[in-house]
Amino acid sequence: MHITKIEEVFDFKGVPEKFAKHQLYGYYPHVVEDKLYWEGRVQAFGRNHEIQYAVKTDNGYELPTNRVCLRKSLAAENFRVFLDTNPNIPPEEKYKAVGGYHVGRGSEQNTPAAKGLHTAKLYESLLDCPISKDLEVVDVVDPVWPDYIKKIFKDDFYHPRHANGLYVFVSPDGINWKEYHDKPVMSILTECEDLPIGILGLDWMPSIFFDHNINEYVMYLRANMELGSRHIMYSKSKDLIKWTKPKLIKCNPEFDVKGKQNFYYPAVYPFGDKYIAFPPHFTNTIHDKDGMHRTYHNEHTVVMISNDGVNWETKGKILESNTGQHMHQPHVCSFREEDGKYILYVHHALLSGVGNLVKYEFECKNLI
Numbered sequence: 001m002h003i004t005k006i007e008e009v010f011d012f013k014g015v016p017e018k019f020a021k022h023q024l025y026g027y028y029p030h031v032v033e034d035k036l037y038w039e040g041r042v043q044a045f046g047r048n049h050e051i052q053y054a055v056k057t058d059n060g061y062e063l064p065t066n067r068v069c070l071r072k073s074l075a076a077e078n079f080r081v082f083l084d085t086n087p088n089i090p091p092e093e094k095y096k097a098v099g100g101y102h103v104g105r106g107s108e109q110n111t112p113a114a115k116g117l118h119t120a121k122l123y124e125s126l127l128d129c130p131i132s133k134d135l136e137v138v139d140v141v142d143p144v145w146p147d148y149i150k151k152i153f154k155d156d157f158y159h160p161r162h163a164n165g166l167y168v169f170v171s172p173d174g175i176n177w178k179e180y181h182d183k184p185v186m187s188i189l190t191e192c193e194d195l196p197i198g199i200l201g202l203d204w205m206p207s208i209f210f211d212h213n214i215n216e217y218v219m220y221l222r223a224n225m226e227l228g229s230r231h232i233m234y235s236k237s238k239d240l241i242k243w244t245k246p247k248l249i250k251c252n253p254e255f256d257v258k259g260k261q262n263f264y265y266p267a268v269y270p271f272g273d274k275y276i277a278f279p280p281h282f283t284n285t286i287h288d289k290d291g292m293h294r295t296y297h298n299e300h301t302v303v304m305i306s307n308d309g310v311n312w313e314t315k316g317k318i319l320e321s322n323t324g325q326h327m328h329q330p331h332v333c334s335f336r337e338e339d340g341k342y343i344l345y346v347h348h349a350l351l352s353g354v355g356n357l358v359k360y361e362f363e364c365k366n367l368i
Contacts, residue, residue, distance in 0.1 A: 075099030220266035
């Protein structure tokens with residue numbers, strides 16, 4: 001099992017009109033058929049959240065005149081497009097996507113000395129959203145920072161900025177999107193199997209596809225286990241709307257929460273009658289209570305195989321690096337078959353400000 005670099009596919013620092021100082025431009029790029037999608041934010045937690053795309057031509061990926069296909073939506077934080085291969089869907093529902101965040105109006109410190117509210121991540125993106133100002137919020141204990149109580153929106157209504165959980169989207173062409181369902185299908189309030197409310201994290205790239213082995217949709221999600229440790233959860237659905245309670249996958253060797261092991265996001269794909277995953281892995285040493293200062297170790301991409309999508313065995317590792325910094329390591333963003341070969345699309349140097357997408361051939365004869 002090894003990978004061979006083929007070519008550099010797309011240079012995000014070369015996109016016209018990009019705000020060069022914004023490190024997160026090009027977040028979570030992924031390839032679906034002839035299109036490349038990515039988040040086009042131009043402010044760190046500002047109001048311009050959008051999904052942009054490029055189209056593959058004989059000369060590489062080229063930008064259309066209007067490259068924005070989703071505007072002013074917190075779904076751009078984790079928007080994941082997939083080709084729906086369910087044989088029972090109509091042609092105009094060929095493209096699906098999942099995306100959405102869950103915010104409110106800050107958090108309250110859960111100690112006797114607590115005073116006031118702390119700024120909610122991404123809430124400033126909703127300052128010009130008329131309905132958000134006076135919406136009711138509910139309290140949720142944060143498993144990562146248990147001293148704080150999150151004050152978040154409910155998840156039982158439609159939010160026009162998709163700020164109260166994960167929504168499912170549909171498109172006939174992968175460009176013009178609308179909501180498939182008018183409410184979130186997952187949120188921080190989602191009850192998980194044998195885990196507390198609030199453990200489901202949304203600041204990641206989910207994995208979702210129609211699983212022909214069971215004739216249902218499956219989705220892989222992030223579990224924020226505790227400060228400095230992120231794991232993977234699994235859920236399935238017959239209709240993309242009602243999902244089973246997310247549950248942790250099982251790993252061999254066993255996942256080490258107390259050792260601050262991280263699978264930063266799932267990166268799971270169908271693989272014949274099996275399943276394959278490429279989660280970016282690292283461990284971290286935390287130097288302060290809030291986790292703002294850390295040292296990163298053991299950075300690489302794990303290659304895992306499963307027969308049922310729930311029980312996974314580690315087969316090896318690729319893309320080893322030693323950046324020592326958060327999210328600077330290479331990340332597998334797409335896995336596809338092209339011309340009879342297995343291909344990985346890898347995002348290099350995401351938070352360095354010079355990110356680009358690179359294509360590799362993945363040779364894996366002994367994995368099937």
